[in-house]
Amino acid sequence: MNQSLTDASSSDTGHVAASRSKAAEEVPADDRIDVALIQMVSATELDLNLVRAEALIKEAAALGAELVSLPEYFCLLGRRDTDKVSLREPWGEGPIQQFLADVATRYKIWLAAGTIPLQCRDPRRVRNSQLMIDPQGKVRARYDKIHLFGFQKGSERFDESDTIEPGSSPVLCDIGHWRFGMSICYDLRFPELYRRLAPADALLVPSAFTYTTGQAHWEILLRARAIENQCYVLAAAQGGEHPNGRRTWGQSMVVDPWGEVIAQATQGEAVVFASLQRERIKQVRGMLPALGHRVL
Incomplete structure (x- = not known):
């Protein structure tokens, strides 16, 4: 089930190996979901x-x-910010979207597809979009990044608004009995977005934080969003020295509803695995019912 405050499919809208523990095509249990x-x-x-x-x-x-x-940006960190514009795809078709559907089907997983460049009204820009794809390869939700990163410190400068058209709609997606709120990178700095997504069980924050901003704020912000919303936060990141000269912070992590980091990477390619437990959400919300104490 996909939920949006408008329409999620609109234009606004250390490696390890082990045996599979269960058939991924099954609907996740109410009390637990395994994530990577x-x-x-x-x-x-x-x-x-x-x-x-x-x-x-x-x-x-x-x-x-x-x-x-x-x-x-899993599919491209170009030499120029405009490189992603040349790769932008029409909504619902194109080689990147086909790849994602094929992979989700092949491995029988739900796939939260980082971000991909989709066409928008402005031919010079893209929508920076996160897709949720089910094990049958069907897109169940789409979220277009709302808040666009701008930063300048010395020679280090970023302005996503040059090449990205912002979305405007918060998006939720249900996977079985689990409700996920969708967000992207710079959105993390805007807690009001996550209040619009409450009460989610988990928040997705695929990111490409710079080394500078990540070192200063990444973990603090992720833990704050988990604590404020008393839910899990799942933050898959870019992490390392890129061929285009960019340096990203990495430190992909899963944070639990109490704000504890329960799984984390450092730098370089990695798979970070964790089991989300329904009981942990109930425990935290039961002993500190802050969500029920909200006034404003």
Whole structure:
């Protein structure tokens, strides 16, 4: 089930290996869902990035992950910000979207597809979109990044609004009995978005934080969002030195509803596995019912 405050499918809208623990095509149990975050160091070549993404997804599926999350810009970190515009696809078709559907079907997983560049009204820009794809390869939700990153410190400068058209609609997606709120990277700095998504069981935050901003704020922000909303936070990240010269922070992590980091990567490619427990959400919300104490 997909829920949006408008319409989720509109234009606004250390490696490890193990045997699979259960059939991923089954609806996740009410009390638990196994998840994996993919950390990448994406390059400037689409084909290479898709090969690496599938290899890491395969590892995650071998662990028994029912939901796998890719990072922001998993398919491309170009030499120029405008490179992604040349790769943008019409909604519902194109090689990147077909790849994602094929991979979700092949490994029988739910796939939270980091971000991909989709067409928008402005031919010079894209929608930076996260898709939720089910084990049959069907897109169940789409979220277009709302808040666009802008930063300048010395020679380090970013302005996503040059190449990205913002979305405007918060999006929720249900996987069995689990409700996931969708967000992307810079959205993390805007807690009001996550209040609109409450009461989610988990928040998805695929990201490509810079080394500078990540070192200062990444873990603090993720733990704050988990504590405020008393839910899990799943943050798959880019992490390392990229061929385009960019350096990203990495540290992909899963944070529990009490704000504790329960699984984490460092730098470089990685698969981060964790089991989300319904009882943990109930425990935290029961002993500190802050969501019920809200006044404003």
